[in-house]
Amino acid sequence: xxxxxxxxxxxxxxxxxxxxxxxxxxxxxxxxxxxxxxxxxxxxxxxxxxxxxxxxxxxxxxxxxxxxxxxxxxxxxxxxxxxxxxxxxxxxxxxxxxxxxxxxxx
Amino acid sequence: xxxxxxxxxxxxxxxxxxxxxxxxxxxxxxxxxxxxxxxxxxxxxxxxxxxxxxxxxxxxxxxxxxxxxxxxxxxxxxxxxxxxxxxxxxxxxxxxxxxxxxxxxxxxxxxxxxxxxxxxxxxxxxxxxxxxxxxxxxxxxxxxxxxxxxxxxxxxxx
Numbered sequence: 001x002x003x004x005x006x007x008x009x010x011x012x013x014x015x016x017x018x019x020x021x022x023x024x025x026x027x028x029x030x031x032x033x034x035x036x037x038x039x040x041x042x043x044x045x046x047x048x049x050x051x052x053x054x055x056x057x058x059x060x061x062x063x064x065x066x067x068x069x070x071x072x073x074x075x076x077x078x079x080x081x082x083x084x085x086x087x088x089x090x091x092x093x094x095x096x097x098x099x100x101x102x103x104x105x106x
Numbered sequence: 107x108x109x110x111x112x113x114x115x116x117x118x119x120x121x122x123x124x125x126x127x128x129x130x131x132x133x134x135x136x137x138x139x140x141x142x143x144x145x146x147x148x149x150x151x152x153x154x155x156x157x158x159x160x161x162x163x164x165x166x167x168x169x170x171x172x173x174x175x176x177x178x179x180x181x182x183x184x185x186x187x188x189x190x191x192x193x194x195x196x197x198x199x200x201x202x203x204x205x206x207x208x209x210x211x212x213x214x215x216x217x218x219x220x221x222x223x224x225x226x227x228x229x230x231x232x233x234x235x236x237x238x239x240x241x242x243x244x245x246x247x248x249x250x251x252x253x254x255x256x257x258x259x260x261x262x263x264x
Contacts, residue, residue: 017219059211059214059217060211061209061212064205064207065205066209066226067209067224068176068224068227069176075217077214
């Protein structure tokens with residue numbers, strides 16, 4: 001099963017710029033590799049990543065086969081209010097995973 | 107009597123070897139790779155005719171990587187991230203992977219800092235290009251050369 005690693009600071013001051021690190025376990029099969037018998041291994045990648053902060057989209061990414069396996073993405077956002085970050089990964093073969101993290105803003 | 111036999115065997119081996127080499131190079135020709143031209147086309151798709159100026163963007167990537175399967179990469183754009191002047195998106199391209207696109211990152215005004223990090227695959231020693239789109243519609247770019255000793259993407263699966 002796919003699993004996510006999320007790193008969000010547990011607390012922050014209002015207005016702080018915080019870094020969010022995410023990692024989703026996924027093979028990210030490029031679709032350009034062949035087996036020893038010469039057959040193409042079909043593509044199986046995550047194609048889209050979204051981060052929502054209390055429901056508002058704050059970051060999005062399109063992923064291509066050039067992403068490493070277990071894609072790692074880190075980005076920044078301003079801590080505006082206490083609440084929840086929701087992360088979503090969507091990919092080939094109906095892949096869909098979500099994760100969330102809470103933050104307390106003072 | 108043995109002499110002609112040997113020479114035919116040698117000829118046969120030479121021909122077989124040549125054929126094998128031919129087959130190998132055919133495989134390489136057959137596997138489509140992005141070229142600087144396809145990268146330019148992919149960039150054109152993103153900027154849609156706008157001029158792309160060098161500057162504002164910083165592309166941090168190790169100059170020499172041993173393993174092309176995970177190359178750490180950070181793109182930082184100098185921007186106040188204010189209502190009037192902020193980064194809308196960051197796009198990363200490569201020259202020699204099978205596809206020219208690496209990733210598109212869409213930042214919001216709430217990013218605070220225009221910086222993203224990720225890990226990518228590189229199939230060969232090549233030049234990477236990062237392009238940032240600002241809120242005023244201008245495009246800025248940075249390039250970086252990376253030497254790769256062990257290539258990713260196209261190796262045979264075991």
